[in-house]
Amino acid sequence: MGSGAIRRRLALGAAVLAASGALAFTATGTAEARSAGGCVGREVRTLPFRTGVTHVYKHNGYICAVTLAKHPGAVQGMSVSVQARGNRPVVDKGRYTHHAGPVTVHAGHRCVWIKGAVGRYTVSSGWILC
Numbered sequence: 024m025g026s027g028a029i030r031r032r033l034a035l036g037a038a039v040l041a042a043s044g045a046l047a048f049t050a051t052g053t054a055e056a057r058s059a060g061g062c063v064g065r066e067v068r069t070l071p072f073r074t075g076v077t078h079v080y081k082h083n084g085y086i087c088a089v090t091l092a093k094h095p096g097a098v099q100g101m102s103v104s105v106q107a108r109g110n111r112p113v114v115d116k117g118r119y120t121h122h123a124g125p126v127t128v129h130a131g132h133r134c135v136w137i138k139g140a141v142g143r144y145t146v147s148s149g150w151i152l153c
Contacts, residue, residue, distance in 0.1 A: 060078065060089030060090075060091060060122050060124055060125050061089065061124070061125040062078065062080040062087035062088070062089055062124075062125045062127070063080065063082050063087065064080040064081050064082025064083075064085070064087060065080065065081060065082070066078055066079065066080050067079055067080065067081045067152060068137070068148065068151060068152070070137060070139060070146045070148055071146070072139070072141075072144050072145065072146040073093075073144040074092065074093050074094075074141040074142045074143075074144040075090055075091055075092045075093045075101070075139065075140075075141035075144070076090070076091055076093070076139075077089070077090045077091075077103060077137060077138075077139030077146055078090075078091070079135075079137055079148075079151075079152075081152065084129055084130060084131045084132075085127055085128065085129050085130070086105055086107070086127065086128055086130045086135050086137075086152065087105070087124075087125050087126065087127040088103050088104075088105045088124055088125065088126055088137050088139070089103060089122055089123070089124035089125045089126075090102065090103040090122060090123045090124055090139035090140065090141060091121065091122045092119075092120075092121060092122065092141045093141070095120055095121040095122075096120055096121075097120065098118050098119065098120050099118065099119070099120075099141060099142050100116075100117070100118055100140070100141075100142060101116075101117065101118070101119045101122065101123035101140060101141050101142075102114060102115065102116035102117075102123050102138070102139065102140045103115050103123045103124040103125075103126050103137075103138070103139045103140075104116075104126060104137070104138045104139075105126045105127070105128045105135055105136075105137055106128070106135060106136045106137075107128050107129070107130040107131075107133045107134075107135050108130075108133045108134045108135070108136075108150065109133060110128070112136070112138075113126050113127075113128050114126065123139070123140075123141075130152070133153075134150040134151065134152060134153040135148075135150070135151060135152050136148060136149065136150055136151070137151065
């Protein structure tokens, strides 16, 4: 076998390895998928209210929340906040068309309080995930 054939086979082998590695990288994490709002982890709560819904995710001691408008498109006031017990809340508040957040805090094993709002309607979880 000539040196050109060996180089072609090595290049083909490297390409196959790279493709299989890329495939394995993209296939991991189906249970820990990223939400439509940008949070990572598994969904642990859904807090619906009249004008939207707040989704809560948990991953390795971190809690993430995002509030989605029920009728996206129009600019409206939206907010989401996550507070780990003993800490101040982390808030994303503004005028958005689709969602507020994501907001992430490290809670460890502490309870968290989640709040979400779209327009004049709100949701508040009370202390959860204790």
